[in-house]
Amino acid sequence: MTTAIPNSYRSGPDDRGHFGIFGGRFVAETLMPLILDLEKAYAEAKVDPAFHAEMTGYLKHYVGRPSPLYYAERLTEHLGGAKIYFKREELNHTGSHKVNNVLGQIMVARRMGKKRIIAETGAGQHGVATATLCARFGLDCVVYMGAVDVERQQPNVIRMEMLGAKVVPVQSGAKTLKDAMNEALRDWVTNVHDTFYCIGTVAGPHPYPMMVRDFQSVIGSETRTQMQEAEGRLPDSLIACIGGGSNAMGLFHPFLDDPTVEIYGVEAAGHGLTQLHAASIAGGRPGVLHGNRTYLLMDEDGQIEEAHSISAGLDYPGIGPEHSWLHDVGRVNYLSATDEEALAAFQLLSRLEGIIPALEPAHAIAKVMELAPKKPRDHLMVVNMSGRGDKDVPQVGDILRGRARAQ
Amino acid sequence: MEARFAQLKQEGRSAFVTFVMAGDPDPETSLAIVKALPQAGADIIEIGMPFTDPMADGPSIQAAGLRALKAGMTLKKTLQLVRSFRDSDAATPIVLMGYYNPIYIYGVDRFLEDAKSAGVDGLIIVDLPPEEDTELCIPALKAGLNFIRLATPTTDDKRLPAVLANTSGFVYYVSITGITGAAAADSSAVGAAVARIKRHTALPVCVGFGIRTPETARAIAANSDGAVVGTALVDALRASLDPEGRATPKTVSAVADLAAALAQGVRGAQQAAE
Numbered sequence: 001m002t003t004a005i006p007n008s009y010r011s012g013p014d015d016r017g018h019f020g021i022f023g024g025r026f027v028a029e030t031l032m033p034l035i036l037d038l039e040k041a042y043a044e045a046k047v048d049p050a051f052h053a054e055m056t057g058y059l060k061h062y063v064g065r066p067s068p069l070y071y072a073e074r075l076t077e078h079l080g081g082a083k084i085y086f087k088r089e090e091l092n093h094t095g096s097h098k099v100n101n102v103l104g105q106i107m108v109a110r111r112m113g114k115k116r117i118i119a120e121t122g123a124g125q126h127g128v129a130t131a132t133l134c135a136r137f138g139l140d141c142v143v144y145m146g147a148v149d150v151e152r153q154q155p156n157v158i159r160m161e162m163l164g165a166k167v168v169p170v171q172s173g174a175k176t177l178k179d180a181m182n183e184a185l186r187d188w189v190t191n192v193h194d195t196f197y198c199i200g201t202v203a204g205p206h207p208y209p210m211m212v213r214d215f216q217s218v219i220g221s222e223t224r225t226q227m228q229e230a231e232g233r234l235p236d237s238l239i240a241c242i243g244g245g246s247n248a249m250g251l252f253h254p255f256l257d258d259p260t261v262e263i264y265g266v267e268a269a270g271h272g273l274t275q276l277h278a279a280s281i282a283g284g285r286p287g288v289l290h291g292n293r294t295y296l297l298m299d300e301d302g303q304i305e306e307a308h309s310i311s312a313g314l315d316y317p318g319i320g321p322e323h324s325w326l327h328d329v330g331r332v333n334y335l336s337a338t339d340e341e342a343l344a345a346f347q348l349l350s351r352l353e354g355i356i357p358a359l360e361p362a363h364a365i366a367k368v369m370e371l372a373p374k375k376p377r378d379h380l381m382v383v384n385m386s387g388r389g390d391k392d393v394p395q396v397g398d399i400l401r402g403r404a405r406a407q
Numbered sequence: 408m409e410a411r412f413a414q415l416k417q418e419g420r421s422a423f424v425t426f427v428m429a430g431d432p433d434p435e436t437s438l439a440i441v442k443a444l445p446q447a448g449a450d451i452i453e454i455g456m457p458f459t460d461p462m463a464d465g466p467s468i469q470a471a472g473l474r475a476l477k478a479g480m481t482l483k484k485t486l487q488l489v490r491s492f493r494d495s496d497a498a499t500p501i502v503l504m505g506y507y508n509p510i511y512i513y514g515v516d517r518f519l520e521d522a523k524s525a526g527v528d529g530l531i532i533v534d535l536p537p538e539e540d541t542e543l544c545i546p547a548l549k550a551g552l553n554f555i556r557l558a559t560p561t562t563d564d565k566r567l568p569a570v571l572a573n574t575s576g577f578v579y580y581v582s583i584t585g586i587t588g589a590a591a592a593d594s595s596a597v598g599a600a601v602a603r604i605k606r607h608t609a610l611p612v613c614v615g616f617g618i619r620t621p622e623t624a625r626a627i628a629a630n631s632d633g634a635v636v637g638t639a640l641v642d643a644l645r646a647s648l649d650p651e652g653r654a655t656p657k658t659v660s661a662v663a664d665l666a667a668a669l670a671q672g673v674r675g676a677q678q679a680a681e
Binding site for chain 1: 458459510534535581584
C-alpha cells in the first residue's frame, strides 16, 4: 500500500498489512471479501483528489480544524521545566480526536454505497462521533457499548441517542470495550452485505490500523506546521495517552522519521501494573485478537484477560499493532500512569489551565508532570489533549465527593 | 478422515458431524459426552477449543466456552481429552475447532506435534483466512493434519479457489452469514451453494450453522456430504445443568439422545432421496 522508504518508520504496513510481526488479517472467512473490498476502496480514495478535497472541506467547516496548538503557560510555570503545548483535539466538534477518523471512514463507506454503520465504543467518544456523522449523512447507526460503560458514561449515551443512533448495551464478559468489539464483529458477520464497521482506533484487521492512522495523522501534520509558526522549529518531545492508540498514532506518525523528537505513549496502569490494569505493552505479550497480532493482556493459556482503567476509553486489553512494532523497534517509549495519577492530573489541569480534560489525556498529563520538570526550559513538549472531560464529570464528581465524605 | 468419507460413500449416506465444547461443563463430563457421540451416530466429532473471545460464535457456544474455562479447561487439557477418547475409539475422526490465539501462545510446532500424537485428524481455525496460511495451515498440512476451511455465502467464485487451495479433509460450508446458532439454513439455497463449491473441488462438502432439528438435518444432508450440528447440542447440554451450571446425571444422555435423533435425521436423508 505505502511505498517503502529506506530507513523510515513511516513506510508500514507491508502489502499484507504487517508492521514487523504485528498486524495482519485474522478474521472469519465471512468478513474477508468485505475487508478486501474495503482495502481496494480505501486505496482508490487515497489517490483521489476529490476525496481529499471533500475531507478537507468537512474537516474545516464541520469539525473545526485546524485545532489550536496552545501554550500552557500556567502548567509550564507550575512544573518548572519544558515548555508545554497542548494540541487541542478536545475543541473538535463532538469533543475529541475521534471525529477525524470517523469522518474519513464515513466518506469511504459512502463511496462503497453502505447505508448502515456499526461501531463499538468504550467511553462513548467514538460512538458520539459516529452517531454525529451518521446523522449528518443520513445513515443508520448502531453502537455497541459494554453495559458497564453505558452506566459510567451516561452523558455520551444520551448524546448518541439524541443523534438518532441505537446504543446496544453488551452484557457479555466484563461488559466493557473488548466485549463491545466482539459484539460489533458478530453484527458485522451477520449483516455483512449492507453494513460498514467503523472501527474507532488503530487496531483490527488490515487495512483498519493504516486507514485510521492516516485519518488521524492530521493531528501531527498540523502540529508540525503550528510549532514551526510558534517556535520556528520542531518540538523536542511528544506525549499522548494510549488505549488502542489512535490519538497517539495521529500525533506521532508525521514525526517518526525526525530523530530529534522524543516520543512517549502513556498506557493506563489502572490500580498498578502488578494488579488490574490496561497496559498491554507493559504487562502483555504478542498474541492474536480482533483481527490483528499485537501486544495483549492474556493468561498463560492464551485466554484474554480483562483490562481495567478508570478511563473507559483506555479499558482495552490490546493496543494498535503499529504501536507494538514501534515499541519493539524502540522508536517510541511506552510509559504508564495509574488511575490515581490520572485523577490528580485531571484536577491539576482543571484548576491551572481552565481545561477539564477527559480521563484519557489526563493519563498523558500525569506523565508530563513527571517528565517536564526534568527537561530544560527550551525543551518544547507537545501533549495531545485528545478529548474534553464533559463525559467524565459525573464519574469524577462521584469519586471526589465520595472521598470528601469518607474524610 | 478420508477413510471415513470413503466408508460413508460406500454406505451411500452423508456424514453426521457433531460439535461439542471441550471441558463443558467440566473435563470429566465432557469426555463422557465425546465418548457417547459415536454410539449416538456421530460420524465425525468437532471439539471446540474454548476461547474467551469467540467473535464468530453465538451466545450458546460463547457461554459453553466460558463454562469450560471456568471449570479449568486449557488447550493442553483439550489435547488430553482427545488422547483419552482415542483409548477407546481409533476410528472416529476428531477435528479441533477454535481460534488462533491459544495455539499461537502454546507454540505452533509444539501444538501440531502434540495434536498429531493425541490423535487429532484436522483443525478448523475460525480466524485464520487463506491470507494468513503461513501461520498454521501450511505447517499443519506438513505435520499431516487436515486444515478444514470455512466457505461462506460471501465467498464468491473468484475467491473460492483461494479458500480451497490449501483446504483438506472436507470443506465446511457456513450456510448463513452470521454467528453460530443464528437463523436456520434454507436447504435449497444450501444445495445450490454446495453444487457451486463442488465445481471447484473434489473434497466432501459438509454444511453447518443453523441446523437444530432432525428435519433440517435431513434436508441439509440430502443436499451435501454432511450436516454439522453444534449449538443445538450445546443448548441441550446447558438445559441439563443444575442452577449452578454443574453437570447432572442427565447431562451426558441429554446430548447423546439429541445426537441420536439428529443422526436418524441424517440417515433418513438418503432413503428419502432415493
